[in-house]
Amino acid sequence: MTESKTLSNAKILRTQQTExxxxLWYHLRAHRFMSLKFKRQKPIGRxxxxxxxMEQMLVIELDGGQHSEQIEYDQRRDAWLRSQGYTVLRFWNNAVMQELDGVLEQIRLMIILEPSPPPPLPQAGEGR
Incomplete structure (x- = not known):
């Protein structure tokens, strides 16, 4: 998929969010959750x-009932994201709807237990 097509699809998905x-977005947006900046429907690679x-290199995915057929695709996708340095958390939609506090606590614990990676070292000639 081309970059412009991916961006276009991301914009469409932002307008068609599930309940x-x-x-979840209500709690993550505008630095409401642990003062961290989250983005939604964000292209990463393809x-x-x-x-x-991005600061924590943390991806959160929500899965609906139809996802049982996509297990293999999700596994490949998660493996690629992990190879790029991301931690991936997956939750079922019904968990967000019925156990939101528990979902938010799992996200919080992941951030506390796996802090963000250190920033890259400056290139030669940069910094002091």
Whole structure:
């Protein structure tokens, strides 16, 4: 998929969020969650992730009932994201709708237990 097509698809997905995505986004947006900046429907490589905190290299994916057929695709996708340094958390939509506090606590614990990677060292000639 071309970059412009991926960006176009991401914009469409932002306008067609599921109820679970809307509910979780309310808590993640505008630095509301642990003062971190999250983005939604963000292209990363050839994939579009539901939510990402770039500072923590954390991807959050929500899955609906139809996802049982996509297990293999999701596994390949998650493996690629992990190879790029991201941690991937997956939750079922019904978990967000019925157990939101538990979902938010799992995200919080992941951030606390796996802090963000250190920033890259400056290139030669940069910095002091």
């Amino acid at each position: 679970a995505e809307q509910r 994939y579009i992730v539901d939510f990402v905190c």
